[in-house]
Amino acid sequence: MKIATWNVNSLRVRLPHVLDWLAANAVDVLCLQETKTEDAGFPFADLQAAGYNVVHNGQKTYNGVAILARAPLLETQRDLTDFADEQKRLIAATVSGVRVICAYMPNGSEVGSDKYAYKLRWLAALQRELDAALQRWPLLVLCGDFNIAPEDRDVHDPLAWRGRILCSDPEREFFRGFIAAGCRDAFRLFEQPADSFSWWDYRNAAFRRNLGLRIDHLLLSADLAAACRECVVDKGPRRLQRPSDHAPVIARLDLPQEDA
DNA sequence: ATGGCTTGAGTGTCAAGA
Numbered sequence: 001m002k003i004a005t006w007n008v009n010s011l012r013v014r015l016p017h018v019l020d021w022l023a024a025n026a027v028d029v030l031c032l033q034e035t036k037t038e039d040a041g042f043p044f045a046d047l048q049a050a051g052y053n054v055v056h057n058g059q060k061t062y063n064g065v066a067i068l069a070r071a072p073l074l075e076t077q078r079d080l081t082d083f084a085d086e087q088k089r090l091i092a093a094t095v096s097g098v099r100v101i102c103a104y105m106p107n108g109s110e111v112g113s114d115k116y117a118y119k120l121r122w123l124a125a126l127q128r129e130l131d132a133a134l135q136r137w138p139l140l141v142l143c144g145d146f147n148i149a150p151e152d153r154d155v156h157d158p159l160a161w162r163g164r165i166l167c168s169d170p171e172r173e174f175f176r177g178f179i180a181a182g183c184r185d186a187f188r189l190f191e192q193p194a195d196s197f198s199w200w201d202y203r204n205a206a207f208r209r210n211l212g213l214r215i216d217h218l219l220l221s222a223d224l225a226a227a228c229r230e231c232v233v234d235k236g237p238r239r240l241q242r243p244s245d246h247a248p249v250i251a252r253l254d255l256p257q258e259d260a
Numbered sequence: 261a262t263g264g265c266t267t268g269a270g271t272g273t274c275a276a277g278a
Binding site for chain 1: 261262263264265266267269275276277
């Protein structure tokens, strides 16, 4: 099973990139964040024509998450279980026996702001959700745009970013909590090039200069981590005209009996 | 450089992202 996560920053704008990418990359599951549309504007037909089943949890203008899968999507869940939230940031489903949780975690704006407090509350609720889900599904992936750079090596200029949004200690502590719950960071299961990132600011030629952050992640339960053979960032789509500011991250899993 | 782009909303020019 190949599973990928990609913050597309508006699916309506990025649909051609997503369709081209799916045609070139035979992934079994693709998790999308920032679709920025309600169901009415969501391109279900185009994605189904490309061979994917689709579930979406969307809203107007902001946020919005979706899971695409070649196999049936079962036991779909929308939103966090015990956190009242008008923002559509989470969707989960079971695919070929693997529980897939797709999340667009809050940005937080600025350390100490109201949005930062919301981010920390949201992450605490996700921690509870993850703990419960791991009890039920031994094969689990939590993936998406975490809006957390877990370590200094995930930041192009750690000194400049120290303590700031996406890098603050409380945010990183939540990321470590997800790991402590029994997950592994798929990307760090393997040797990786230095300065590997998944997001680059649109401004100031940040992509060309590789001034990025690694904030898009796939966390795998222990049993899934044991089956993971590769995890890479695909910078290709970031080079296209009108790109998303995020690149897709892909993990390849060797599952014992795959019925995709 | 507390924003150098980009998006959605909607027709002015914001809010929000990271």
